[in-house]
Amino acid sequence: MGKSLMLFYLATILIVNASVLQKLPALNIDLVGTTVSGISSGAYMSGQIHVALSSFIKGSAIVAGGPVGCTRGYLMYSTTECMAIPQDLNIKSVDETIDKLNKDKKIDDISNLKGAKSYIFAGLKDTIVFPLNGVHLQDQFNKLGLQLKTVYDIPAEHAYITNSFGNVCDFKGSPYINNCSYNQAYETLNYLYGGQLKDSTKAIDQNLFEFNQQNYFSSFMTSLYSSGYVYIPTNCADGKTKCRLHINFHGCKQSVEVLGKNYITMIGINDVAEANDIIVLYPQIVKSPIFPFNPEGCWDWWGYTEWNSMLAPTGYYNLNSAGLNFLSKDGLQIKSVWKMAQDLAAGNKASQQLEYEQEQEQE
Known part of the structure; x- marks a missing residue:
């Protein structure tokens, strides 16, 4: 299918289905080499999915x-040891958590992480997730053998950082996007992709597509919003050009339910993607006051998706652990997001074959 025809096809689907793609297009993506990013709860989810699926990411x-x-499935640790009181973190307990998941084969073998890359950012003035949390992550990833780039010297509050949009650098508040004269979108992706990316260009509005996320979850406990978004660069639309995949996870209070498309369109990732043939997947979370307990629309980094009965949420209040499955390949959110990635890569036979072989090994 020619590029112009493919674009027409996608545009037609949008019109017919009330501007929502019912199925993600099958594009030419090699899933091995996928990268991820995120801020706040999305940052924790980025680390979780990287460790869970290190064969691919x-x-x-x-x-x-x-x-x-970090939370080991305990809500109380999310606001204390893993946010505001990082000096109290039981690092040995966190290491044991990853070791157990690895031993039980709930995640890809951690040996895959050796040589992988991670960019770690902690704003000097972050008063929500204190900077020491980033140092703890640096220590953890060093032990696991990752190559690291750390940025700890920008006087930023809790925010995704840009060089053109958002609040002043040390502002605390919505939309949690701050202008610190630093192009975080380009710096992160350029590091992850070996320092060879072209400069950002202007993203094309028509290349951002909304899709039906309800096709990717069966339980309301997954806490996914009805819609997600995908940015498909012009050169990738025909399915012939081999393109790369990047998955970005918004933070709490940053989903389309709260901000509309501002986070997706203003952090700068699409500009980098258009210039470098990188398809960007933006899965979305929905707020939920009780079942599950996710009132601010956060990604699950403490185990809220693991409670699967009407009585289970009482576990949050008596501080019982939710278990560790949310960190695994079978975690509701990780599994759903990876299914989206698989559908996007369905036009690449090599990726399909590797996924099949992985499934056979698990059986």
């Missing part, structure tokens, strides 16, 4: 986050 950019498995 070879780079992560973690903005205002902390070590993978």
